Amino acid sequence: MKIPLLVSPHHSAHAPTVEFDQGCLRPYADCPERIERMRARLLESGLALDGGGPLDVPLAELTAVHDPALLDFLAHRAGSMPAGQDYVYPEIFAVRSAMSRLARHRDWPDGAYAFDSYAPLGRATWAAALASAGLAAAGAERLLRGEPCAYALCRPPGHHAGADFYGGYCYLNNTALAAYRLMALGRVAVLDIDYHHGNGTQSIFWDEPRVLFVSLHGDPADEYPYYCGFADETGGPDAPGSNLNLPLAAGTHGAPYLSALQGGLDAIAAFAPAALVVSAGFDTGEDDPVGRFKLLPADYAAVGAAIAQLRLPTLFVQEGGYRLERLADCAQSLVGGFLS
């Protein structure tokens, strides 16, 4: 048994060089090499086979998850950049209560839909984001056809993007788009194991009783995205109990992580979904430049094996993970454990 791996070359032209971190410039963590390293190892190891490229995601599907105004902004803002400028970094952010005034602007304020400065827009960003969403859709499509699993090697990632906001290296919510497509099968569970809380995915499915969102992440009391991801966020009025946040302390290593994961998996089993989407990030790994957990490559095999125990059609969607020299080991371990 091998897992079909979905990859697109379109991501590589989206390559911002810098991000702001507490007032300093540092190298942009979401670099194209991340994907190349994971792709090469998953194929060379024999765990994965080439599962093809992205689908064209129909506009009607994009607008089921995202506000058309956000899509319009992302698709066109970089087209009006002056020559010599490569990426738009927002510096003015729209407070949600003032969003109705956005319609009055002839030109888009750069921060209209951004909630932080971590997702700059360049000329190749929209094409990369669409292709990334298309990989998740292609993976979902395989599950709809009855295949047991797929791995969409998405870049840019997506779980910080909501219906009408984006940030944190994310533009379109690949996982939410895949989950939406999989709702044709019935209820869907999303398990987010990226180090950061998936605030975009949570908000998209907040009031949707047919989707259970479970996330393990660094405690937002002292970790990005700070304003979302607390344990008392349990779902909207029409979907009480459809959201389960499991925040964990900085320094968490394999054993306590796996026991928290089992709690999340038990909740998913009780929900009895027809399919599972895993927002997979390796920024939970030891010495990741952006995360503060301490998972070792071998721990991801236990994570994969535990997920496999659910015996659900499962789509892995790549989110974060930024320690380049560890990414291939982590991905190989996760898939190896899942397939074993």
Ligand code: SP5
């Ligand atoms: C998909 C994904 O993993 N996005 C992560 C986006 C957040 N990235 C940077 C957050 C950095 C917050 N400040 C850390 C201070 C350490 N010096």
Ligand code: ZN
């Ligand atoms: Zn992350």
